[in-house]
Amino acid sequence: MPRIYLSPPDISPRDHASVDAVLTSNWVAPVGPALDAFEAAVAERAQRSHAVALSSGTAALHLALQILGVGPGDAVLCPSLTFAASANPICYQGAEPIFIDSEPRTWNMDPDLLQQALRTHPNIKAVIVVHLYGQCAEMDRILEICEAHKLPLIEDAAEALGASYHGRAAGSMGAFSFFSFNGNKIITTSGGGMLLADDAKLIERARYLATQAREPVAHYEHQAIGYNYRMSNVLAGLGNSQLADLDRRIQTRRAHFDAYHAALAHLPGIEFMPIAEPDAANYWLTCLTIDPAVSGSSRDQALAALAAADIEARPLWKPLHLQPVFKNSAYLGGTFAAQLFERGLCLPSGSNMTIAERQQVIDTLLAALTGAPANS
Ligand SMILES: *Cc1c(COP(=O)(O)O)cnc(C)c1O
Numbered sequence: 247m248p249r250i251y252l253s254p255p256d257i258s259p260r261d262h263a264s265v266d267a268v269l270t271s272n273w274v275a276p277v278g279p280a281l282d283a284f285e286a287a288v289a290e291r292a293q294r295s296h297a298v299a300l301s302s303g304t305a306a307l308h309l310a311l312q313i314l315g316v317g318p319g320d321a322v323l324c325p326s327l328t329f330a331a332s333a334n335p336i337c338y339q340g341a342e343p344i345f346i347d348s349e350p351r352t353w354n355m356d357p358d359l360l361q362q363a364l365r366t367h368p369n370i371k372a373v374i375v376v377h378l379y380g381q382c383a384e385m386d387r388i389l390e391i392c393e394a395h396k397l398p399l400i401e402d403a404a405e406a407l408g409a410s411y412h413g414r415a416a417g418s419m420g421a422f423s424f425f426s427f428n429g430n431k432i433i434t435t436s437g438g439g440m441l442l443a444d445d446a447k448l449i450e451r452a453r454y455l456a457t458q459a460r461e462p463v464a465h466y467e468h469q470a471i472g473y474n475y476r477m478s479n480v481l482a483g484l485g486n487s488q489l490a491d492l493d494r495r496i497q498t499r500r501a502h503f504d505a506y507h508a509a510l511a512h513l514p515g516i517e518f519m520p521i522a523e524p525d526a527a528n529y530w531l532t533c534l535t536i537d538p539a540v541s542g543s544s545r546d547q548a549l550a551a552l553a554a555a556d557i558e559a560r561p562l563w564k565p566l567h568l569q570p571v572f573k574n575s576a577y578l579g580g581t582f583a584a585q586l587f588e589r590g591l592c593l594p595s596g597s598n599m600t601i602a603e604r605q606q607v608i609d610t611l612l613a614a615l616t617g618a619p620a621n622s
Contacts, residue, residue, distance in 0.1 A: 250557045253430045256598040261487045268483030278479030284486050292417035294442040296449035299477035300456055303404040303426030303439035308335035309452045310400050310422040310441060316341045320371035323363055325355040326565040327583040328376040332402050333566050345567040347579020352522050354383035359578045364395050372398045377406035377416050380530035385411045385419050407432050408492050409528040417442055432495055432530050433488035435481040495597040499529035502595050502604055506532050509608045513615050515541025535589040543615045545589050551614035557607055562590035
C-alpha cells in the first residue's frame with residue numbers, strides 16, 4: 247500500500263494540458279494571459295473587484311501590511327492558533343504581533359478577546375483574522391469591532407478558498423484578503439498566493455511593489471524599495487485548471503469529513519472540529535480532538551498508530567504564543583488553543599484520496615482508539 251498523505255497535490259491530465267498550453271504559447275516570462283485570467287477568476291470566486299497573483303500567501307500578507315503602513319512601534323493582532331506565516335510578516339515590518347486565543351464555536355480568533363485587546367493595548371495598527379482549516383471566523387462581530395475602532399482587517403484565507411460566511415465568500419470581507427496556492431492547499435500552483443481587495447489603488451500599489459517597484463519608464467527608475475513577489479504565467483496556467491476543479495475538491499473533502507465523522511464521532515472522548523455552517527466550509531482538513539481522560543487512548547497514541555500504518559497525520563498548528571520565536575510577544579486568552587494543540591489531530595483529507603485509503607485511516611484509528619484489531 248502506498249503512503250497516505252495529509253493533503254498532497256491533486257494533479258490531473260487537465261493540469262498537464264493547461265501548463266503545456268502556456269509553454270506552447272511561449273508566455274513563460276513573468277506575466278501573460280494565463281496570469282490575467284487567474285487573477286480575474288480568483289477575484290470572481292472570492293467576490294472581489296481586484297487581485298494580484300504573487301509568489302506566496304506570505305508575500306501577499308507582507309505587501310498588505312506594508313501598504314497599510316505597519317512599521318516599527320506598531321502592534322498587529324493575530325490569532326495564536328495558526329501557521330507561523332500568519333504572523334511572520336508582522337515581524338518583517340518591524341512591528342509586534344499580539345496573539346489572541348480561539349473560541350470554541352469555530353476554533354478561530356475569539357471576538358471578545360479581540361475587543362479586550364483593543365481596549366487595553368495602544369498602537370494597534372491592523373488586525374489579521376484567519377479562517378482556519380477552511381472555516382470562516384465569526385466575521386460579523388470581528389468586522390463590527392474593527393469598524394468601531396477604524397482598524398483595517400486582513401483576512402488570511404490561505405486555507406479557505408471556496409468557503410463562505412452567511413453567503414459572503416471567504417476573502418471578500420476584509421480591507422485586504424489573501425489565498426495560498428502552496429502544495430498542501432485545496433488548489434495549488436506548486437507555490438503561490440494572491441492578494442485581493444475592492445480598492446483598485448491598493449492592488450495597483452501591491453502589483454507595483456511586487457514587481458521591484460519599477461516606474462513605468464524604459465530606464466528602470468525606482469522611487470521605492472520593491473520586491474520580486476510576482477507569480478509566473480506558467481504557474482498561473484496550473485492555477486486556472488486547478489481552480490476549475492475547486493467545487494469537486496470541496497465536495498470530496500466534505501465526503502471525507504462526513505465519513506470520518508460517521509465512523510468516529512460516537513467514540514468516547516472524540517470531538518470533531520465544530521462546523522458552524524456546514525454548507526459554508528471548504529473542509530480543507532478534517533480535524534478532531536481526543537480527550538485522553540475519556541478516550542482509552544491519546545492523540546499521540548493515535549498519531550503513532552497512523553505513522554506505523556504509513557499514514558501521514560499531524561497535530562493542529564502549535565499556537566504561536568507557545569513558539570520559542572514568539573516567547574516575548576504579548577498574548578491574550580487562556581488555554582483553549584493550547585488544549586486544542588495538545589489533543590488535536592488533522593486527518594488525511596486530500597481530494598485524490600480513495601475511499602479504500604480513507605477506510606484504511608478509519609480502521610487504523612478505530613483500532614487505536616478502541617483497542618480492536620485493525621482490519622488490514
Ligand atoms: C499556508 C498558509 C499561509 C502561507 O501561505 P504560503 O503560500 O505558504 O506562503 C498563511 N497562513 C495560513 C493559515 C496558511 O495555512
